[in-house]
Amino acid sequence: MMKWFLVAVRSDFIVRHITTLTIMAVSAEHIRTLHKYEKTILSVLERQMSRYAWIPLEQLITSTGFAESEVNYRLARLIEWGMVRFNPVPYDGYALVFGGYDTLALASLTRKGTISALGTQIGEGKESVVYEALGLGPVAIKFHRIGGRSFNSARVNREYMTEGGHCPWLIASKLSAEREYKALVALHPKVSVPLPIAQNRHTVVMALIHGANLNRCILEAPAFVLDEILENVRIAYKEGMIHSDLSEYNILMEDGKCVLIDWPQWIETSHPNAETTLNRDIDNILTYFKRKYKLTYDREDAIQCVTG
Numbered sequence: 001m002m003k004w005f006l007v008a009v010r011s012d013f014i015v016r017h018i019t020t021l022t023i024m025a026v027s028a029e030h031i032r033t034l035h036k037y038e039k040t041i042l043s044v045l046e047r048q049m050s051r052y053a054w055i056p057l058e059q060l061i062t063s064t065g066f067a068e069s070e071v072n073y074r075l076a077r078l079i080e081w082g083m084v085r086f087n088p089v090p091y092d093g094y095a096l097v098f099g100g101y102d103t104l105a106l107a108s109l110t111r112k113g114t115i116s117a118l119g120t121q122i123g124e125g126k127e128s129v130v131y132e133a134l135g136l137g138p139v140a141i142k143f144h145r146i147g148g149r150s151f152n153s154a155r156v157n158r159e160y161m162t163e164g165g166h167c168p169w170l171i172a173s174k175l176s177a178e179r180e181y182k183a184l185v186a187l188h189p190k191v192s193v194p195l196p197i198a199q200n201r202h203t204v205v206m207a208l209i210h211g212a213n214l215n216r217c218i219l220e221a222p223a224f225v226l227d228e229i230l231e232n233v234r235i236a237y238k239e240g241m242i243h244s245d246l247s248e249y250n251i252l253m254e255d256g257k258c259v260l261i262d263w264p265q266w267i268e269t270s271h272p273n274a275e276t277t278l279n280r281d282i283d284n285i286l287t288y289f290k291r292k293y294k295l296t297y298d299r300e301d302a303i304q305c306v307t308g
C-alpha cells in the first residue's frame with residue numbers, strides 16, 4: 001500500500017498523517033512547515049553558491065535584510081534539519097546541501113502544482129534517487145545527486161564539470177537534470193522514453209513507468225525485445241543522440257514494451273567519441289541478451305541497423 005507524505009508548503013493543503021517520516025535527507029514535516037524567512041535564506045544561499053564555496057554570514061544578513069539574530073536563529077534550524085552546512089574556517093560561512101536543494105525544488109514543484117505529495121522511494125542508482133510522487137496522476141521524480149556517494153564516479157569528469165565554480169556538486173546535479181530533461185523532451189514520443197513533465201533545479205519529473213528493470217525480467221520473446229531496443233537506439237541516433245549508458249539496468253519493461261531511461265550522459269552523434277560510445281551501448285545490450293537468452297545477433301548487423 002502506497003503511503004503519501006505531503007510536502008505542500010501552501011497553507012491550503014490539508015495535511016494529515018505527517019509525523020517525522022524522513023524523505024531523503026530531510027523530513028516532510030520540515031519542508032512543509034518551513035518558515036518564509038527560512039525559505040528566503042535557502043534562496044539566498046542558492047543564488048550565491050556559484051560565487052562562494054561558503055557564503056559569509058555578513059552576506060546573508062545584507063541579502064536578506066534580516067537582523068543578525070534572526071538569521072542566526074533560522075540558520076540553526078536549517079542546519080539541524082540537514083538543509084544547510086556551517087563552516088567556521090577561515091570565516092563563518094554557510095552552504096546549501098542536498099537536503100536544502102531538495103527542499104527548494106519540492107517547494108517550487110508544489111507551488112506550481114506539478115506535484116502535491118511525495119510517495120516512497122522507487123529507485124536508487126549511482127547518481128540519483130527516484131521517488132514516486134503525486135501530480136495530475138502518479139509521476140516519478142528523479143533527484144540527481146552528483147557527488148557525495150558518486151564522488152569517485154567516472155561520470156564526474158563529464159564535460160559540464162569543467163564549468164567549475166564553487167559548490168560544484170549541486171550545480172553539476174542541476175546541469176545533469178537539465179541535460180536529462182532535454183533528452184526526454186527531444187526524444188519523446190519518437191523514442192520510448194518516459195514522458196517529461198517538468199524540471200526544477202536538480203530534479204526531473206516524468207511519467208511513472210510501471211515495470212521492472214530489464215535485468216530483473218524473464219522475457220518470453222527476447223528476440224522481439226532486442227529488436228525493439230535496437231529500433232529505439234536507431235531512432236535516437238537519427239535524432240542525433242546516443243544514450244552512452246545503455247544497459248539492462250537502464251531499460252524498464254512496461255506491459256512487454258521497453259522504455260529507455262537514465263539519459264543525463266547522452267552525447268551528440270557528432271561528438272568525437274560517438275562511434276565508440278554507440279558501439280559500447282550496443283555491445284552492452286548484445287552481450288546481455290547473449291548471456292541471458294543465448295541470443296546471437298551479429299554485432300556489425302546491429303551497428304548497421306542503428307546507423308544505416
Ligand code: ADP
Binds near residue numbers: 128129
Ligand atoms: P541512475 O543514474 O541513478 O541510475 P536512473 O534514471 O537509472 O538513475 O534511475 C534509477 C532507478 O529508478 C531506475 O533503475 C529505475 O528502477 C527507477 N526509475 C527511474 N525512472 C523511473 C520512472 N520514470 N518510472 C519508474 N521507475 C523509474
Ligand code: MN
Binds near residue numbers: 125126249250262
Ligand atoms: Mn540507471
